[in-house]
Amino acid sequence: MIEASTSQIWTVIIATGIGTFLIRFSFLGLIGNRQLPAWALRMLRYTPVAVLPAVIAPLLFGNGPNAMDPIRLAAAFATLAVGVSTRNVLYAIIAGLSVFIGLTALGG
Template identity: 50%
Template sequence: MTEMSAITLWALIVALGIGTFLIRYSFMGLLGGRELPEWVLRHLRYTSVAVFPALIAPLVLWPAATGGTPEPARLSAAAVTLVVGILTKNVVLSVALGGVTLYAVMALLG
């Protein structure tokens, strides 16, 4: 692999910075002062519901700590977190009980 020159590196950093700015500005700058339609607001409510499972599922099903092999401790913690979240609708309680479950099962299994 060849080494990247300083000019190329800085050009890449500037280009990525401009691209990131334009992506954010398209939402905040152009739409920030306007009232969004109800259907857009309704769909935006589901963003976190879609993003969090997409971030967490690989960590539970293919954890890097075990070389990609699912383990009972992580699966148990995910199941407890899901069930408590559905039953109580309390994010803090579900995450706390999921964490307790993770460490308890890890301690039991050694």
């Protein structure tokens, strides 16, 4: 295991904080009040569609103790079905969460 001194840890924390701030500021602070080009707006529409599977997939197919859990798979299927049928990310999230909470309360 690698040993790190307190000053090294704080240096990494501060550098990461500055880097994160600069990345966010470059998008929000510098171009926040300008109109984005049409191609950028078109790409930003796909952000929720890309983020939702990226967050959920490790929970479903990972190596942890809850991988391939029937309750999680049912919630994922409900999320997918509602998302495809309504084309609304919020409705899909609510449906998946409702199925997960409901099935967990029944017997999980």
